[in-house]
Amino acid sequence: VTYKWLSYTLGVHVNQAKQMLYDYVERKRKENSGAQLHVTYLVAGNLLQNGHVCHKVAVVREDKLEAMKSKLSTIASVHVYSIQKALLKDSSPLYNTDYDIVKTNLQHCSKFSAIRCAAAVPRTPPDAPRAPASAQSPQRQRDAGAAGVVNGHGPPAAKPPPQQHKGIMGMFAAKAASKPQDTHKEAKAEAKEAPGVSAASSKPPTKNNIMNNFFGKAAMNKLKVNSVPEQPKEEKEVVKPSVAVAEPESSPNTVAEKPGKKTESARIQQKDKKSKTKRADRSDDEEERDPENVKKKRKRIKQLQSDSSDEEDVPPSPTPEEERAPSPPPVPALKTELEPASTEGSAGGRKRKRKRVLKSKMFIDEEEGCMGKTG
């Protein structure tokens, strides 16, 4: 039992933990209960070494305590470091205990310390890449006032990432509810059509087959960054009504998520070559089909993309939030279009066929992918 372990476990200040340990030792010793306690102390002070006055901090066993104290010319502090039943051979159990307890509490490691630092404010993720770009971190370090600014800046920018994650859940809930494929396909069709063709998604089913070609085309056309915000805007308009059909409450999440996702798939297109975009396309489709693996895959891609394209992502992602307001007016207009599209009970057979086609393609791609990896 070290003082740090006690402090974290009981949630008390470290000094109180040290005092508690001392008190316990005193009481147990007075009782003379027979169970022998071995105590280690922390001693700190000045020591003359090699001609310098050196400040030494040492963990010592009880029997060596007096010897160490006499060696030090001035004693700065003495307190109980730990108590154990058995005699310790070396200090590794102490270190291990401390290491374990700190590891489980990494986020609050300074909560019970005696020093508070006003400048140690965690940066929110979108701020982190912004900091090197703007080189403002020395200022942010400085005072709590600036920290307030940081926090104010942080939450709006931080909204898209959590919403994207929420959006994943929302998306899968939507999938469980009704036709996500349609929304997905429609959104995809929108994404693909947006740069080149008009935004009207009149024939989403047929678009699916053209999607792959379009991915290739889009990759070669090199979508520009400013076209991407347009994509989310338009996708959102499409997605919003379609999701509204499925699940109204999760719409804002999916809206924010889909633009995020689409920006990523757009990124994927921009950055990867044609074959790779096909794989990404497939993986997006796979994500639809298989929630479990998909979630992981999506997160991975998302993380890759978010790391590399955070700066680019951040400007587009706030725009979807603002543009949420203008989206409701176009919603009714598009809704009528999508109503026939979404009520594809008649096209169920075609859907199934499409599923089959896509699935087989998925297998091919998986094989390709596997072979690609081992090759």
Next chain:
Amino acid sequence: MFSEQAAPTAQGLLAPPSAEPPTFPRVPVSGYSDCSQPFQLGERSFSRQYAHIYAVRLAGMRPGLERRARSRWGSDIALRKLSELQAGEKCCVVGTLFKAMQLQPSILQEISEEHNLVPQPPLPKYIQPSDELILEDELQRIKLEGAIDVQRLVTGTILAVYGSEQDDGRFLVEDHCFADLPPPLPWNGPSSDRFVLLASGLGLGSVSGEALLSTQLLVDVVTGQLGAEGEQSCAAHIARVILAGNLLSQNTQSRDTINKAKYLTKKTQAASVEAVKMLDEILLQLCTSVPVDVMPGEFDPTNYTLPQQPLHRCMLPLASAYATLRLVTNPYQANLDGVRFLGTSGQNISDIFKYSSMDDYLEILEWTLLAGHISPTAPDTLGCYPFYKSDPFILTECPHVYFCGNAPHFQSKLLQGKEGQRVLLVTVPDFSATQTACLVNLRDLTCQPITFSGFGADSED
């Protein structure tokens, strides 16, 4: 300095639990500015030759050296270029030094097939009595002899020699001088006690774990968990922690993936991955409580050539969430509360150690300051980026604290210059070997080592 202030309440914690214990706020750093922009490389192109760096170095240091030469040997001495030398005339020449060493590892000799040589094993020192000094300027070179210490000097130093050319084509040196201390910076130091902790060579990822408890103790002292109340309040005056390189140990450098077959090493991770994870956790604990500057070192995952670029923040995901973490270059220059810090992770000093007869790291540190250049051996025996516009290692202003990391022992010295410069020279010891770090007091430029120890299997003496 810690101890005197802390002594009164030393035994305070040997008591039953008291009321709410005090927490001390960390002293805020009011005047921090990073001055290491010259060491940050933007776009890097290695298509240039290294000769340019010598040319700009000479051009940059020539005016200062000419001034020094005039002030030392009289303002009427003749300053000549090598091409203008006349036999027998006493004059002063400014140029770059080149030391021809027999034992210097040469890549050309190694790969030369006609010699059939095995590559030379690394030696601690490459000096030999048969080494020669040659002075080069922009166009010519000339052999030096005379009152000049061949063993002590290293290649790449810019100096001014005073003497005359002999008939056999050598230059007889009567006296020489270096650029000497650069002009001083104004002193705006803090009026109250403020400390900066310098540590280097944490050596994480090494096979032995004895230093781990000491590292944990260091973190605990700085974050205020260790020590009685007096010590904790003193620790609250630590304004900054600078980790000067070698955060990972040499053991993480093994590159099995190159030597072994791919099927053996496919599933193995580089040892540095685990070490970086440990580093991240330690830095997280530190960052929640104190601003930290992390400099890369010889064994850290960054580029090999000087100036080493900062570690990438994606390697430290937990710690880089905090604004108190600053990943900086090696060498590093910054203004802290009006005090100018300049330091390296020790590669420049240990390189000079190998090629010079100077044995003391502090002596070498002082010598680089007097020579006006952080790392004169840079392109020759130490990897360096091919600069061509300007040499960022030339010392243009005199820092207040000049440190080097990964030295074998702790040493410090306060140097006073002729023009009023006051420099604190500190050699920061390797923590994994000595469990010692340094505390620099910014108010009066003093330095105190701080040692940590646990207890091992053998009894303490």
